[in-house]
Structures are given as C-alpha cells and as structure tokens.
Amino acid sequence: MTAIESAPVLKEGSGAERFEGQLLLTVNESFDTQSLAWLYPGIALLYEGTPDQRGARSLLVQLPDEQLNAALIELRLIDGVIAADKHILFRLTDVPNDPLWPTQKYAGAYLFNLDAAWNITHGRSSVRVAVLDTGVNDVPDLYPQLDPGLSFLEIPPDEDTSDSVGHGTQVASIIAGTHSNGASITGIAPGVRVVPVRVCYLNVFLGVYCPGLSVSDALGWVADQNIDVVNLSITPTDQVDSIKYRVDVLALRNAIVVGAAGNGGEGAVEFPASYGPVVAVAGTNPNGSRHDLSNYGSDLDFAAPFTTVALSQFGYTESFSGTSAAAPAIAGLAALYKSEYPIELQKYPEHSFVSIAGRFTNQGAWNIQTGRGVPDAWKMLWYGACSRFDFNGNRQIDIGDVQTIAYRYGTFWGSSPVYSFRYDLQPEFVPDLDIDIVDLQRVMGRAFTTCKV
Numbered sequence: 001m002t003a004i005e006s007a008p009v010l011k012e013g014s015g016a017e018r019f020e021g022q023l024l025l026t027v028n029e030s031f032d033t034q035s036l037a038w039l040y041p042g043i044a045l046l047y048e049g050t051p052d053q054r055g056a057r058s059l060l061v062q063l064p065d066e067q068l069n070a071a072l073i074e075l076r077l078i079d080g081v082i083a084a085d086k087h088i089l090f091r092l093t094d095v096p097n098d099p100l101w102p103t104q105k106y107a108g109a110y111l112f113n114l115d116a117a118w119n120i121t122h123g124r125s126s127v128r129v130a131v132l133d134t135g136v137n138d139v140p141d142l143y144p145q146l147d148p149g150l151s152f153l154e155i156p157p158d159e160d161t162s163d164s165v166g167h168g169t170q171v172a173s174i175i176a177g178t179h180s181n182g183a184s185i186t187g188i189a190p191g192v193r194v195v196p197v198r199v200c201y202l203n204v205f206l207g208v209y210c211p212g213l214s215v216s217d218a219l220g221w222v223a224d225q226n227i228d229v230v231n232l233s234i235t236p237t238d239q240v241d242s243i244k245y246r247v248d249v250l251a252l253r254n255a256i257v258v259g260a261a262g263n264g265g266e267g268a269v270e271f272p273a274s275y276g277p278v279v280a281v282a283g284t285n286p287n288g289s290r291h292d293l294s295n296y297g298s299d300l301d302f303a304a305p306f307t308t309v310a311l312s313q314f315g316y317t318e319s320f321s322g323t324s325a326a327a328p329a330i331a332g333l334a335a336l337y338k339s340e341y342p343i344e345l346q347k348y349p350e351h352s353f354v355s356i357a358g359r360f361t362n363q364g365a366w367n368i369q370t371g372r373g374v375p376d377a378w379k380m381l382w383y384g385a386c387s388r389f390d391f392n393g394n395r396q397i398d399i400g401d402v403q404t405i406a407y408r409y410g411t412f413w414g415s416s417p418v419y420s421f422r423y424d425l426q427p428e429f430v431p432d433l434d435i436d437i438v439d440l441q442r443v444m445g446r447a448f449t450t451c452k453v
Helices: 034-039 065-075 167-176 212-224 241-252 323-340 353-359 377-388 399-409 437-444
Strands: 010-013 016-027 044-048 057-062 081-092 128-133 193-198 201-203 207-211 229-232 234-236 256-260 279-284 302-305 307-311 317-321
Touching: 016 065, 016 212, 016 241, 057 212, 065 081, 081 212, 081 241, 128 167, 128 212, 128 323, 167 193, 167 307, 167 317, 167 323, 193 212, 207 212, 212 241, 229 323, 234 256, 241 256, 256 323, 279 323, 302 323, 302 353, 307 323, 317 323, 323 353, 323 377, 353 377
Parallel strands: 128 193, 128 229, 229 256, 256 279, 279 302
Antiparallel strands: 010 016, 016 057, 016 081, 044 057, 081 207, 081 234, 201 207, 307 317
C-alpha cells in the first residue's frame, strides 16, 4: 500500500495541496521519536524511514489539523530536527499535448551541436542519471540504457518502477534513448545509464501526484548510490526544506541536479528548480527564444526545447511538451559533461557544469528569459579535453604541456602504468593506442578557443 493511499484527505494550505494533519520531518540519528509523544500526546507516527549514510531519516506524523501550524514552528526549533514541513504534493510540470503545439523532431536541438559532440562521446556507461518521476518502462528503444531502480511509493521501497502514466518514460528517452539503432529517436547522452526512481503515480480520481515523503526519501537514496545526475521534472506548489536538505547533500557529493522551471508562463522559477544548487531549465521555441508557456526569472540557468519527440510508455514516439521535456535535455548534457570532465576538475567552481556549459551557448550573456541559453555540447566537451592537457597546472595549454606529454605519455599501450585512453585523441578521436605529440596538437589546433582553462 502506498503512503498516499493510507491518508487520502487533501486540503489547501500555505499555497499547496497538502495531506490533512500530516507533517514530514527529516531528523538526525540523535533524535528520539518518543519525544514527539511527550510534546504532543495526540500525535501519530505514520512512517519512519531507514537512516541514510549520514544518519538522516524521514518521519511522517499526524496531528489534529488545527495544531499543525503551531507544531511546525516548535518542531523546527527542536534539537535533532533537520527539517519540518507540511506534507504536500509534488506535481508533474508537463502540459497537455495540444494539436497546435509543434511536433518537429528535436525542435531547436540543433543548437546543442550534438552531431559534433557525439564524435567525442555518447556518454560513458559509468555515468548514471536518476529520473525521479512516474517510473520508466523498458520499451525497446530505451531498455538497453536502463539500470535497476526503486519505487518509493511503497513502504518499504520495492523494485517495481513500471510507468503507468508515460511521463517518466518520456523524460528518460530524451536523456538516453538508444543511438543509431535504426529506430525512432536518440537521446542526448545515449551511452549513459538511467536509474528509474518512481515517486509519482496515477490515481483515477485525483490525477498524477508525487508525495513529498516519496520525493524526499528517494533523493536520500539517490545520494547514497553515487548518482552523477538527477532529473526533477516535478514541482510542488510550495518550497520544502526536506528537499533542500537532500539537494544540498547531492551537491556535496558532486551530483548535478536538474529541475524544470514550470509551465505557467510566469516570471518566477518554480521549486525545486528555483533552489540554488539545482540547475533550472526554461523551455524554448525552435529558434532558442523562450516559449510563451515556460516560466522564467532570476533563478534560471539554461534553456532547451519546450516541445520535442519522446518515447511513450508503450514505446512509440509522440510529441512531448513542457519544461518537463526541456529539463531532461539539459540533464543529458550534464551526463555528457560528467563523461568527459575528470572529477578533480569538477571540484573547481570555474569547471562546474553551469560554468563550462554557460561559456558556450546560443546567446552572448545571461538574460531573465532563458538564463544562459541553450548550450553547445561540442564546445563544452572540447573545452574539457583542453582542460585535461594542462599538465603543468598553469591553466592554459602551452609548450610546457607539449613537453610534458611527450615525456610522460610518448608510449604505447601496456608499456606504461600511466597510460590513459582519455588522452588518446588521434586520429579523429579514435585511439591509436599511442599517447603522443599528435594528440596534444589536435587539442591545440581547434580554432574556436585558445584552450585557456
């Protein structure tokens, strides 16, 4: 039985649809749940989650609804309580598929320059992208990229991540649909792995919804799995401190969290995309300008096509519109970035995904409509290749690096313990099993940048 079905009463409150009388707490390992009964004799503990590696766990409690606001203030002051929130709903940011929306395949994705980027990488299979959504079906043009995931709609979580809605399958196919198999579409990063994380489902009476408890626990689990990229094409109608805490942990673990800006055409980015560490994505028309229905605002980072073609829950192609479709395109680019930038470079702020991808977009500067704009994947990845060749650490590629690579890596496969195919770019990105001066010359010879890092 799902957590949401155990308490189906919904009310309006604090700008959000919420579960009557329920609070979602995130507590640390020192917190004694018995103290709740001492403070509030009428409280009921509906759920206690398993502690994650940092000792944090989720509690779902029930109080009389008239006590909720006062209890919320008090609980936030108690030692051991990391976050306390009303238990509210997250909803999908998708908009209805209208026949007037353009259905042009990958409308506007030419701005990504993927044809050139795929010459560098399709994404490494070691890179994993978690899709927190309605689940993902193992449809033919996607299943080769799927890893096992979990459904957090069940207590305890189970392995049934099937998608009865279709939204999660659409999102996953934009990220990693199979490349060059002669069928339907290709994803942005078709070589990476997708981890389905089911946090939303369809109720025939209430529609599609995503319990805050499911989203919070799922993010905690994702952080423990060393996931590289997380896609959140979902939004609540209020901010949730529990989600902020989980996102902060993911950021500390070097994960890139991507969120949809929202589809109201409003001048404010919706939560969680609006939260600082989350990469916020607006939707564009094919020419790269903001789509009328996409939200915008000061929290925006990037933009991507508002309408595209994706795989349905049954495996056929269909038009998919909304910032729900834009966010996974940027998540796919983040997965390509993770595939080519060494971990040690990602630790520098100037080498973060937002910083590097933001250098190479379709517009000259940030603006409130589309953020930094639509990134050029090829330039982003090639800049990463340049960065890997800065052996003498002076933040540019110069004669010192030429001398260093010739000395250190002028050797054939197997004859040196320091050989790495990541430095073998000759000829035309096909390794010749030789790290030599030709590889470095290819880095230096690209005209679009001086390769300063």
